[in-house]
Amino acid sequence: MAMYSETIPLHAIMICYPLQGHINPFTNLAIKLASKGFTITFVHTQHVHQLITKAQPEETIDDEVDIFSEARKSGLDIKYITISDGLPLEFDRDLNFIQYMESLIYDFPSVVDEFVGNLIDSDHSRSSTFLIADTFHSWPVRVSRKYNLVNVSFWTQPALVFTLYNHLDLLKENGHIPFRGDPEEIISCVPGVKLMKMKDFMSFFLDSDLSTIVHKIFFQAFEDVKKADLILYNTVEEFEHEILSALSQKQPGFAIGPLCATVLTNNRVSRSLWSESDCSHWLASMNPGSVLYVSFGSLAQLDEHVFVEIAQGLLLSKMNFLWALRPGIVKSENDLKSECAKLSDDSEGRGLIVPWCPQNDVLSHHAIGGFLTHCGWNSILESIWWRVPMICYPLLGDQLTNRKLVVDDWKIGINLSDGEIVSREEVAEKVKRLMSEKSSDGLRKEVQQVKKILDDAIAQKGSSQENIKSFVRELKAEMH
Numbered sequence: 001m002a003m004y005s006e007t008i009p010l011h012a013i014m015i016c017y018p019l020q021g022h023i024n025p026f027t028n029l030a031i032k033l034a035s036k037g038f039t040i041t042f043v044h045t046q047h048v049h050q051l052i053t054k055a056q057p058e059e060t061i062d063d064e065v066d067i068f069s070e071a072r073k074s075g076l077d078i079k080y081i082t083i084s085d086g087l088p089l090e091f092d093r094d095l096n097f098i099q100y101m102e103s104l105i106y107d108f109p110s111v112v113d114e115f116v117g118n119l120i121d122s123d124h125s126r127s128s129t130f131l132i133a134d135t136f137h138s139w140p141v142r143v144s145r146k147y148n149l150v151n152v153s154f155w156t157q158p159a160l161v162f163t164l165y166n167h168l169d170l171l172k173e174n175g176h177i178p179f180r181g182d183p184e185e186i187i188s189c190v191p192g193v194k195l196m197k198m199k200d201f202m203s204f205f206l207d208s209d210l211s212t213i214v215h216k217i218f219f220q221a222f223e224d225v226k227k228a229d230l231i232l233y234n235t236v237e238e239f240e241h242e243i244l245s246a247l248s249q250k251q252p253g254f255a256i257g258p259l260c261a262t263v264l265t266n267n268r269v270s271r272s273l274w275s276e277s278d279c280s281h282w283l284a285s286m287n288p289g290s291v292l293y294v295s296f297g298s299l300a301q302l303d304e305h306v307f308v309e310i311a312q313g314l315l316l317s318k319m320n321f322l323w324a325l326r327p328g329i330v331k332s333e334n335d336l337k338s339e340c341a342k343l344s345d346d347s348e349g350r351g352l353i354v355p356w357c358p359q360n361d362v363l364s365h366h367a368i369g370g371f372l373t374h375c376g377w378n379s380i381l382e383s384i385w386w387r388v389p390m391i392c393y394p395l396l397g398d399q400l401t402n403r404k405l406v407v408d409d410w411k412i413g414i415n416l417s418d419g420e421i422v423s424r425e426e427v428a429e430k431v432k433r434l435m436s437e438k439s440s441d442g443l444r445k446e447v448q449q450v451k452k453i454l455d456d457a458i459a460q461k462g463s464s465q466e467n468i469k470s471f472v473r474e475l476k477a478e479m480h
């Protein structure tokens with residue numbers, strides 16, 4: 001194992017998973033650790049680098065863009081490197097998403113292996129070098145063992161989701177997987193997990209076919225993470241105490257979230273895979289708390305009829321809305337450009353539709369009064385951070401499980417639809433309920449309370465601050 005020396009800073013090689021919901025917390029983690037004196041080598045794939053570069057405003061486009069140059073100017077020691085993901089740069093990853101995911105399992109590991117090997121060979125301070133890789137990767141044990149590095153796994157979703165994936169074998173033994181078809185079936189076999197029903201399980205494991213590439217990613221990743229030395233979770237202990245404490249019986253883990261708070265205290269670092277539209281002028285023209293922000297994140301898709309019902313529901317509600325409608329988000333043969341233009345016209349100035357926006361800036365704006373979200377974990381943490389209550393419409397994966405936390409456990413959001421089908425009337429009713437001060441008073445009070453938990457966690461002596469210290473102690477101990 002690499003040795004720690006007091007005279008050499010801890011050096012993390014950080015290898016991110018190439019999806020937006022992973023890039024954001026990973027970037028924030030790099031900034032957080034660098035601000036605590038770590039040296040960071042931050043690795044993106046060349047493809048991600050290309051997307052981030054293209055997403056820059058016209059005047060700053062530069063192939064040599066180093067996303068951490070501003071952070072370095074403020075004294076942070078972060079080196080930025082790009083490597084291949086195993087596919088040619090011109091390969092269409094959107095069109096061939098399965099092949100892309102396969103390549104991350106089968107081809108990317110040897111690229112990482114070679115990269116880490118070369119880095120270690122050329123790095124004279126290697127004695128304090130260690131690895132931080134996203135839990136979604138399937139290769140960290142192999143690479144860290146080969147180069148004798150402490151292996152830290154970083155989990156970007158709630159600990160609840162982690163523990164469910166981590167106990168897939170137990171869930172199989174207890175007959176929950178494959179799914180038997182009863183959404184009300186209660187799961188009680190996972191340590192620390194209470195009141196969990198199959199309907200709130202991650203969508204991938206509600207399928208009857210468990211042999212797709214997505215299942216392969218989870219099976220392999222969770223075989224691998226069981227052998228990690230340390231785990232970092234982007235959550236807070238007070239949210240998921242029993243689960244985290246059950247997990248820590250098996251492996252040392254540290255809840256150090258919410259990492260979205262890091263965005264506020266540091267220079268801007270480019271991380272967006274799409275160009276961000278500036279919505280500030282439009283928002284400035286709106287009354288405080290009067291705009292509903294709508295986004296379904298970076299990956300999930302909407303069926304065309306759901307898109308139409310949500311759009312019509314927004315119009316019917318007569319509320320103001322800002323919708324970040326990512327290109328390709330709607331599964332449709334039709335060109336939706338004209339639909340979007342019509343939606344914008346029909347809203348008579350009440351609606352603004354953009355492809356992508358700086359979400360934290362939007363959520364922090366005083367004009368925003370609610371968030372219609374797909375329940376991505378980053379979006380939830382950001383919404384709580386800015387004290388914005390939510391309407392939840394989960395679409396896939398962990399979003400179903402995250403919804404339970406927001407609506408059933410913390411009571412800071414409502415469901416978009418109480419049944420299987422989304423109707424424009426129900427959308428309008430829920431939007432009005434969330435946006436009306438009177439009917440959402442309870443939600444707003446709750447979100448203030450939950451936000452306080454986040455504030456306390458990152459305050460001096462708060463749980464996340466203390467957990468970072470414990471992480472550093474354990475890391476050094478692992479190196480001795």
Ligand code: UDP
Nearest residue numbers: 021024297298324356357359376377378379
């Ligand atoms: N995001 C953004 N602009 C948008 C939509 C999303 O910057 O128009 C960011 C958002 O702030 C969040 C991330 O993209 O940090 C999405 O992550 P999340 O976990 O919420 O969902 P995912 O995209 O992984 O489904």
